[in-house]
Amino acid sequence: MDERDSYRERVTHRIPRGIVAEATARTMFTLTRHPPAPPLDEFVEYHWILRWDRRGRPPHEQRVLPNLSVHATFFPGASGVYGPAHDVFSHRLTGRVQGLGVRFRPGTFRAFLGGPVSDIADRAVPLTDVFGPAASAAAESVQNADGDAQMVGAIDNLLIANPRTLSPAARAAAAAVESIARDPGIIRVSQLCADTGLTTRSIQRLFAEHVGVPPKWAIRIYRLNDAAQRLVTEGDPDYAGLAVRLGYSDQSHFIRDFRTVTGQSPTQYARAAEPDSDRT
Structure with missing residues (x-):
């Protein structure tokens, strides 16, 4: 390749x-x-x-x-x-x-x-x-x-025009984010640590320096973008089932997280995703 x-x-x-x-x-x-x-x-x-x-x-x-x-x-x-x-x-x-x-x-x-x-x-x-x-x-x-x-x-x-090189730490940070992107099963920082071989403290420092947000937030962003895509493709899904598929312990936790990030409930987001010819 x-x-x-x-x-x-x-x-x-x-x-x-x-x-x-x-x-x-x-x-x-x-x-x-x-x-x-x-x-x-x-x-x-x-x-x-x-x-x-x-x-x-x-x-x-x-x-x-x-x-x-x-x-x-x-x-x-x-x-x-x-x-x-x-x-x-x-x-x-x-x-x-x-x-x-x-x-x-x-x-x-x-x-x-x-x-x-x-x-x-x-x-x-x-x-x-x-x-x-x-x-x-x-x-x-x-x-x-x-x-x-x-x-x-x-x-x-x-x-x-101004060539840059990636430090070993930057490569490690990028690889950690790609681990999240590659594996939807990573839903906790402890799982990311196991995947990367880094301690919790080390990965927190790495993300602050090179990614800009905590690793917990990074994982949440991927999960909730996944949720948003499913709401668009599935319309009005079984929210309890969707929460389970995304690794949430219960539906209320998922809805609370989703509203925090998007400013809308899952139902509101799904409705807003519907085409509206009157908005042109």
Whole structure:
């Protein structure tokens, strides 16, 4: 298996994307995903490109469930480096816009940040704070690009211009997150420790430094994104059975966790996921 095959295999694992009400969202914008240039495979899961045109139509408020990735975004009025979050992200779509985001592989962004990723959890910092003055020119290139390839090329060049290497600790952190992504049976930190061979204390320090959130929260994010996907595909499932399949001890615990992360009950979330032609 070559490096590109390894990349393709990795990004097919459970990656929490969490676009709320995705069926409706597809009528509001177009989304494409693109692999990074080969030198960035260790750092970048993919580039995502959004385009929308709301001219003459009401603005749309798009919500996205929290995930573990750091995202660097190149959008007019919404450029920045966004750390891993505990809350639903919301963005108001107005006018005609195109932009690109970089989804970094959890555990790897410290190489660019130069400090603990927990420092940027639940907040955003300017692109130039992390990538220097060249980030402004790259953002302008994205806005003026004629197509996806030009947009991706501009950002790949920005990231490649200052080569980074992953430390052994960063590799261990990324591997720990991939253990969670690969195995839905990991529902407790003790199980993650057994899988990685690390102590609870060591894995907590590793996640604070390189992932930005505690390992318990990381596991919860994957479980609840799984739940959100099942609610979309199954509609109104047996919640008690769903809770058991996701490793919860009881239905009430699952519903409480789900509401904490999404701001909605499972029933409300499933109803919001139904297509609504009147929202255009």
